[in-house]
Amino acid sequence: MIEYFPMNESHVSSVAQLEKLCFSDPWSERSIASELANPLSCWLVAMDGDQLAGYVGSQTVLGESDMMNIAVSPDYRRRGIAQSLVEALVASLKALDSHCLTLEVRDSNEPAIALYEKLGFSQVGLRKGYYRNPKEDARILRKEWTL
Numbered sequence: 001m002i003e004y005f006p007m008n009e010s011h012v013s014s015v016a017q018l019e020k021l022c023f024s025d026p027w028s029e030r031s032i033a034s035e036l037a038n039p040l041s042c043w044l045v046a047m048d049g050d051q052l053a054g055y056v057g058s059q060t061v062l063g064e065s066d067m068m069n070i071a072v073s074p075d076y077r078r079r080g081i082a083q084s085l086v087e088a089l090v091a092s093l094k095a096l097d098s099h100c101l102t103l104e105v106r107d108s109n110e111p112a113i114a115l116y117e118k119l120g121f122s123q124v125g126l127r128k129g130y131y132r133n134p135k136e137d138a139r140i141l142r143k144e145w146t147l
Contacts, residue, residue: 002053002081004088007043009036014052015045022071024133032057035068042092046072046081056085060098067103082112086119090143099145104138106131116141 007015016029035041035057042065043057054072058065067089072081090101104127105112121141130138 002046002048002076002079002084004044004046004084006092007036007045007055007057009033011045011052011055012036015043015055018052018055018071018073019069021074023069025131027069041068042089042096044085044088044092046076046085048076054081054085056089058089058093058101060093060096063097063099065093065098065101067101083115083119086115090119090145094145100142102140102142104130104140107137107139113139113141116143119143 019026053076125140
């Protein structure tokens with residue numbers, strides 16, 4: 001059974017390993033660990049017992065949140081974990097008095113875009129050449145809610 005928790009020190013190494021597995025330009029373990037001490041950050045993990053199934057991270061400034069990263073282990077994909085992570089993040093952000101969540105997603109990542117649209121995100125912009133390895137534009141998506 002998958003359970004969702006705030007990220008803590010015991011999760012950092014696994015999150016960094018999943019980051020390397022999923023992204024061509026991954027965050028370092030040190031960068032991930034630094035988020036634990038950042039009062040602007042909210043990071044959640046999806047755990048299957050002691051196994052990391054996925055994670056999501058954000059930062060909030062003046063009530064506006066930005067999703068930094070989300071990843072689900074290949075062994076756990078297509079089980080609704082990404083959707084549950086985003087929903088848990090939004091619930092956590094609401095409790096922190098945030099009123100919106102913005103994210104960037106690769107223009108070619110149709111499955112992720114479909115998920116975000118299903119969750120109520122709308123495209124509000126485009127960042128040309130945002131991603132490297134390979135170089136690609138990013139769609140800027142945003143979801144707003146009232147407190």
